[in-house]
Amino acid sequence: MMHSRSLLSMFALAGAIFATPTPPRQAPEYVGYLVSTFSDPTPKVQFHLSNGNDALSFTFLNGGNPVLASDVGTKAVRDIFLATDSARSEYYLIATDLDVRAAGFSWDKATRHGSRGIVVWKSSNLVDWSGPSLQTVEPETAGMVWAPSAVWDDQELLYYVFWASRHYDPSDTEHTGTASLDRIRYATTRDFATFSEPKDYLAPPGIPLIDQEFQYLGKPGAFARFFKDETVGRVYQEVTSDGLFGTWTRLEGYVHSDGQREGAASFADNLTPGLYHLLLDDYTQYIPYETTDIYSQSWKGSNRTGFPSGLKHGSVTPVTQKEYDALIAAYGA
Ligand SMILES: *[C@@H]1O[C@H](CO)[C@@H](O)[C@H](O)[C@H]1NC(C)=O
Numbered sequence: 001m002m003h004s005r006s007l008l009s010m011f012a013l014a015g016a017i018f019a020t021p022t023p024p025r026q027a028p029e030y031v032g033y034l035v036s037t038f039s040d041p042t043p044k045v046q047f048h049l050s051n052g053n054d055a056l057s058f059t060f061l062n063g064g065n066p067v068l069a070s071d072v073g074t075k076a077v078r079d080i081f082l083a084t085d086s087a088r089s090e091y092y093l094i095a096t097d098l099d100v101r102a103a104g105f106s107w108d109k110a111t112r113h114g115s116r117g118i119v120v121w122k123s124s125n126l127v128d129w130s131g132p133s134l135q136t137v138e139p140e141t142a143g144m145v146w147a148p149s150a151v152w153d154d155q156e157l158l159y160y161v162f163w164a165s166r167h168y169d170p171s172d173t174e175h176t177g178t179a180s181l182d183r184i185r186y187a188t189t190r191d192f193a194t195f196s197e198p199k200d201y202l203a204p205p206g207i208p209l210i211d212q213e214f215q216y217l218g219k220p221g222a223f224a225r226f227f228k229d230e231t232v233g234r235v236y237q238e239v240t241s242d243g244l245f246g247t248w249t250r251l252e253g254y255v256h257s258d259g260q261r262e263g264a265a266s267f268a269d270n271l272t273p274g275l276y277h278l279l280l281d282d283y284t285q286y287i288p289y290e291t292t293d294i295y296s297q298s299w300k301g302s303n304r305t306g307f308p309s310g311l312k313h314g315s316v317t318p319v320t321q322k323e324y325d326a327l328i329a330a331y332g333a
Contacts, residue, residue, distance in 0.1 A: 030270045030318040033058075034126075034327065036082040036093060037286075037314030043076035043101075044069040045093055045121070048308055049319075049327055053270050055277050056288055057306035061331035070119050072134040073097035077119050079211075079263065081315045083150035083159060088320065092192050093121040094148045094161070097134060111166060112175040114144030118163065120192045126323050127330035137187055137195050141167045143179050147211045147263070147313065151244065160244065162186045162201060164210035182208040182230055207231065211313065214244065215266040215276065217294065221246065224294055226255065226264035226278070233260035235280055239295055255299045256280060256289065263313025270318055277302065279316065286311040 032050040035058060039046065044066035048058040061067065070077045076099035083092045097115035099105070116138040122130040138145050148163040163186075166179040183203035187195040202209060208230035215224040221243045228235050234254040240246045255264075255278065263281035269290075276294050279286040288302035319327070 029320045031321045032319050032324050033267065033270070034082070034317045034319050034323070035265075035311060035314055036080045036317065037311045038066075038078055038080050038095070039310050039312055040100075040284075042066055043078055043099065045077065045080050045095070047327065047331060048311065049324070049331075051306075054306070055267070055269055056302055056304075058308050060308065061327060063332060067331060068093065068121055068129055068132070070095070070097070070132045072119060072132050073115050073117060074099035074102060076101070079147040079313045081147075081149045082317045083152065084317070085152045086154050088323070089124065091123045091126050092150070092159075093123075093129070094150060094192065095119045096146050096148065098144075098146070111143045111179070112168075114146075116140070116142050116145055118145060118148045118161075122192065125326055126319075127326050133193070135192060135195070137161070137163065138165055138185070138198055140173070141170055143168060143175055146182075149212065149214070149315070151214060156188075158188050158190045159192070160186055160188055161192075161195065162212055164212070165198075166208075181206075182210050184209055184212050184227070202227075211235075211263050213264040213266055215268070215294070218268070218273075224266070224276075226266060228262040228264070229254075233262070235261050235264050237297070251295075251297045253297055255297065258287075258301075261287070265314055265316050267316040267318065277316070279311070279314075281313050285309055286314075 032053050035048040037046050045068035046066050047061040051057040074097050077095035078098050079096040081094050097119050117134040117136040119132050120135050143166045146164045150159040150161045164182050165185045166182045168175045168179050184201040185198050186201040187198045189195045209227045211228040213226040222241050224239050226237050236254050237251045238248040240248045261280035265279040267277050269275035275292050278289040288307050289299040290302045291298045
């Protein structure tokens with residue numbers, strides 16, 4: 001029952017950054033979905049695997065236990081993202097290094113003196129993982145590094161890594177003053193061990209942004225992206241047809257009207273062309289949404305009957321039969 005047929009790739013964003021040719025988004029090799037996530041009580045990497053090719057029904061792998069725990073940095077991880085290349089020859093789990101249950105924790109402290117690194121695990125098969133490492137990506141002017149994600153570029157053969165940060169004036173070495181607004185930053189890397197100098201990706205005037213998520217839309221250069229506007233606590237969407245560094249158009253309003261949300265994770269449906277899914281964290285858990293018209297403001301709530309509770313800001317990866325079988329063998333069903 002676990003193995004129906006399917007298609008498509010969310011992370012074969014292959015070559016799409018500069019609108020170079022891209023493999024078809026929907027291809028018959030994808031048989032399910034892997035959610036990489038964490039939970040508030042257990043800030044460690046957790047896997048949920050779809051029951052067959054159902055985008056809304058999942059089994060908590062490893063008997064409901066985490067598959068990876070951090071013993072670096074704050075020793076807690078949030079905002080889990082699974083990155084892979086288009087050949088599926090390497091996998092990286094990357095995460096925010098942040099323990100909100102640490103003694104003396106406050107969000108003010110977390111954004112002035114937070115971690116300037118991301119936690120990284122590497123695997124060649126999705127089930128045998130390296131130990132965690134803490135990789136610094138920002139200079140000392142940064143108050144924190146949150147919600148990393150990555151896009152593989154098939155032409156340059158490297159990853160573009162994105163995250164949210166705020167920065168203090170270089171003279172304010174104790175970070176006691178007023179920082180810049182939260183903004184989206186990026187660097188490139190081939191190995192998640194060395195990174196290019198970080199730069200601003202997006203810093204719109206007056207809008208503090210975190211939690212960026214990209215969604216490839218099936219044509220070279222075509223993407224949606226989602227952000228949390230920290231001022232209103234809501235998620236909005238933009239679209240482009242000319243690549244991640246091209247011209248983006250914001251859809252009016254927000255993708256949801258039902259309270260505060262963050263931590264978007266989007267994915268294309270493996271079976272139905274043009275159907276996209278969006279998971280939004282209501283600060284307690286993920287709520288699933290869907291649309292068949294991603295170029296308009298048309299997300300609606302999905303059927304939540306079989307959707308697991310307690311999932312937080314993470315990512316969803318379409319998986320091949322080989323990957324699906326390896327996950328079942330290693331972590332049970
Ligand atoms: C919602 O999903 C459940 C199975 O998870 C199904 O039994 C039910 O019919 C669905 N409801 C609707 C309205 O589609």
